[in-house]
Amino acid sequence: MSGHLIDLYGWSHAIASFLLWLGSLPLELGNWVAINLTGAPSPGPLTGVIGFLTSDGITSLTAAIIAINIMLVWAAALHLFTLMWIERKLYSRLQDRRGIMIGLGSFDFLASTLGRIPIIGRPFRRPSHLGTGYLQNLADGIKLIQKEVITPTNADRWMFHVAPVLITVSTLMAFVALPWSDGMWLMGSYETRPLGCVTDCTSVPVNQWGILFILAVFSIAPLGILIAGWASNNKYTLIGGMRAAAQLMSYEIPLALCVIAIVVFSGTLDPFELVRRQTERPFTFGPWTIDFLPNWYILNPILWIAFIVFFISVIAEAERIPFDIPEAEAELVEGWTTEYSGMRFGLVFAFKWLRALIGAGLISILFFGGWTGPAFVTLGVENLTTPQAEAIYILPQEFWFSLRVYIIFIVFVWIGWSVPRIRIDQILNIGWRRLVPLSLLAILLAAGARAWLGGF
Amino acid sequence: MGEMWINMGPQHPMTHGLWNLRIKVDGETIVDAEPEIGYLHRGYEKIMEVREFQKNVVLTDRLCYVSSITWSHCYCLACEEIMGVEAPPRGQYLRVVTNELQRIASHLMWLAAYGPDLGLLTALLWALRERELFLDLIQLISGARMNQNYPRIGGVRNDMPPDFEKYCRKVIAHFRKKLRDHEQLFEQSKLFQMRTVGVGRISRAQAMDWGVTGPNLRATGARIDLRTLDPYDAYPDLTFEAVTRSEGDSYARYKVRMEEMKASCDLIEEALASMPEGPYRSKPPRRAEGEGFRRTEDSRGEAMFYVIGDGDDRPYRVKIRSPVYSSIFAAPLMMRGNKIADVVAIMGSIDVCVGEMDK
């Protein structure tokens, strides 16, 4: 079994302590100077400040800031770039072309650089199209940043500025509650298991309301979209915003109902507990057990309806084709994002992918066993009782989680670029008349399974 | 919200060309529609009066730039009516072959535009990839991919190169397989049918009344194809059956064009097999007097040129009849009762080419 690589709280506490210690060094020096050179009484005048800086409260605060920084900025950005790259390359290949090609291999640093310096009279060589294309999205982001930010004249200024903030913030808040492994999470606490133990205890993370929190903040985005559509002072964005809000709100229901099916089946909303249930025992179906299969909920036939409905709802929530009529409609130009220029548009556009990422993360936690996988070779001692303490895993849990997320995302892209989009009334028809009854059926099945076949 | 007029265009990703569609909506439902055209009006008929007969082929190529050979072919036929010349058999067969190649290329361009309209962005790349093969073939025989200036009054500009037939057969065989892939792309998921079946329905009587011709008319159940009804050039010698469907909605129009591509493949193979030897061009007189008209089955319908000469070496009057001109103004009939989101599906299925519409 693989272990986690990044122990976010541990590392962020360590980094915070280190940084605060570093920051207190000049203060210590000043103290020493004050005591020895100026004759101040010992302890020196700056001792209180040093004590305050290195206290538990400030350390925790700094650790929290660093953890948030790592998780939201770096992990989100890294995964965002990777997802965008995957999508652009994959759909290009589906379309029988190569896709974005300017990447790290395009810049020929190994060769002589003289020919590349723009000396007057000597031509500058453009980067070659031999890279992987990974840097293209960074380039697109830089392009969007340097564009002029235009606010329409009669737009509702406050709402116009607030709307992308709402969308961005709500998506990042969902990121807060989405764990990437046993150690890489922001929202949660440690508990000892088994409960009430004295010897042979392990400390595991728990987050009692994790999935509920993710679903709740996921639902704030329709509000932001509606505000954006209204505040742009444009007939078409209004229509687009209303359609988007209708679609997203309609598909929240089957989304939540399928989660309820899983909750009924497993008894917990805790993402860590769900993963533990799916991994710490072999595949169980009532009295029968199949030893070589993991207990992933996707393998359980009772939950197949829940999986299919949840999958379709996630595609609709992430506003991907075939459900992307609010924003990529041929007659509404860009729909509710039409009036946004520059990085504002870039943000809402990028957060579409992050919402898909969160959806894929939810699917992998709920159905595919989260972040488990074989470790292959471990360096160090694989200690099964305190795995987070000692071993270094070649393929850590973060890798397996990312792998699941990317594979699910690849299926999203594959579906999205092979089918046309459907009209808004057809979307709402499917959402209300087909998916809601199916998700209720899924809850019924899960409840029946729980009642007659025992706990899972 | 009451009824309001919405402008779709002239700058709009859906319109495939420069024209404006005003639709009157009541909520989401379309009550009326009014196309506004003329943004691409170039004064063709006036220009053609000062250029010599043969030099006008350069202009007629650019009428519908997606399907140029068919338009120049029609013009050359009309001029041959006045001048009293007839193309030699080999010239006629060459015109038929290039006509059908151009028709397939035009239908592929339509497919490449129709898919993205509905959200199926992959269709653009796939259809254009196939179109490249046909443009290469057309370049092989005429020297240019688009606006080829290939038909001549009295025949064609040059004979086909010696390896043309071999490449043509290869491309056609490859294309038949790929056409199955394209059909699968569109039809394997029901979503395309959800968007197009029952959308934009027009009845046969209405279509005939409004002057709709071509695949749009054949989709309503009328077995009307000028290549069988009023054949020209080598068409009387070739076996050909018009493709029809009876529903009259966007899906039927889509299907008719897909089947027509297959029928064109058959025509090309048959024409290549029975191509006679001999000259490919007869020399027309320089001056012409009289009037003549000729209509052909263009990719989009019935195209007609009416040419009047008064004894000079250039036409006195040229009248261009464009099939899209009539079809677009029958579109309001197709749109009433549908939703705004269906406008894209309907207009895409009519296959608008603004160049020939605005002249």
Add this chain to the structure above:
Amino acid sequence: MGVEGEVLGKLRERFRPSDAAIVRERVVRIGIERNDLLPVCRFLKETLGVEHLTCISAVDWRDRYECVYHLTSWSRNFMVQINARIPKDDPHIDSLTPLWNGANVHEREAYDLMGIVFDGHPNLVRILLPKDYEFHPLRKDFPQEVDRQYVSRRKIGGGG
């Protein structure tokens, strides 16, 4: 003989047009005055089964206008070309929109480019040119900007 002969015979006996001829197989051509237009077209549509109006062209001869109508019968597969003469000083003629709705656009174009007014047309406004354009460009007195190379041989030779 064929269908074109039959059509020609029926038109001759009913309307006695000034010139009527068979152009080629399945195509008949008649020339009429503008007052006869609606009766002829009505006869063609109702009796002879002409379903489709292919085109309406407007021609500016130096002494008159002419509206050339091309009508098609799909069911019996023949075409009729009607040349209707219109005096230059009174460019009015009846509209065919009551018979075929397809005439609507063609008549708008003829009005737009040549200035022929169709009486009875439901919406005779310009279609290709801007709505506030003042001229009818296809008329022969609307000047062409011609280069030396576009001057015809006849004109070079001193003709008109």
